[in-house]
Amino acid sequence: MSHPVMSVDGVDLRDRPEGEALPAGAFRSATFFEAELEHVFEKSWVHVADLPELASPGAFVASRIGRVPVVLLRGHDGALRGFLNACRHRGAMLAEGTGNCGQTLKCPYHAWSYRTDGALAGVPHREEFDCRADGRGLAPIRVATAGPLVFGCLDPAAPAFTEWAGQLCEALTEVAAAEMKPAFRFAYDVPVNWKLYVENGQDGYHVQFVHDVLADLVAPVGSGAENVLEAHSSYTLAPVSAQLAQMVVAGGGPADPCIRFGHVLPNLIPVITPGDFSYLRIDPLAPDRMRLVARSFDPDDAPARALRGFREQSFDRTNRQDIAVVTRVQEGLPASERLPPGLHGRQLEVRIGHFERMVLAALRRxxxxxxxLRRAG
Ligand code: FES
Ligand SMILES: [Fe+2]
Incomplete structure (x- = not known):
């Protein structure tokens, strides 16, 4: 079906010819950025928390989906729920960071309190208000989990999470990621547009030129990596290097070990190996600013613990190598804006084009x- 021509701040929202990158304006424009928060993030399943922080009743994690603050809460009935993070009195944000609220989540402004299932529990000077308390509970959002990951979604019309994430649930089950323990975590403030970092996470072209440790772990380009493009996600199954394959097989792992590099729209890069699971989450802060949260999980057995120090160092090193090159792309944008759009390699960068098409489709929709709506109303 053809769609009406639309643009945001001069960026045409029609799909590009195969292999052509989005123009630089899509990575610089504040209007484009706001439209992404509204139409991409707030319509997607977004990674918001991890299960280890939500283990006990009363545990909460405050997070964000696009512009919208949300809170994940473990109920005293054992259920995990998500809510808009706003008090039903006059809207103060209820929770900040991570912690445990005890029996009730209490608003810091006028002390309205909510049970861990979201019901309104207490209103000081109740006689001041005519409203029914049972209609003023916290507003629920959709929540789903995969392995140790928790996702939230604000859009009731979005597909079910399992459909959204494609292979993710199955791949995490295969490596028993739900039983893994947090190994280490890093966070970085990065002065780039969020899409540039997401794109780097799907770029199989730079690995040999930018990374040392990572380049030693995967087999060289041309060794049969397989790309899978799904409706809201994509994956590359990359065979590991011969040296690592020998170690994996000796340790009782699969005969043809692969690393699965993924992307789940909008901003999650899961990396699943036969022995551990890591993710990069790219939180957009401004058109030219993002926060990278990078976390890794392992089985916490003796072999995993022996490798942890090396893995932790390599992970940080690899992230810093990526930050350096992606920052160069951001710095080059004012020059790129004067040039025709860039190019995507046919195989090694195919998932970047897929990502850009998903973003454009969400914006058009x-x-x-x-x-x-405007026409109807
Ligand atoms: S805004 Fe929360 S109690 Fe008033
Ligand atoms: Fe990289």
């Missing part, structure tokens, strides 16, 4: 719905 979101803006199209707004136009329809």
């Amino acid at each position: 979101g803006i199209g719905e707004l136009v329809e």
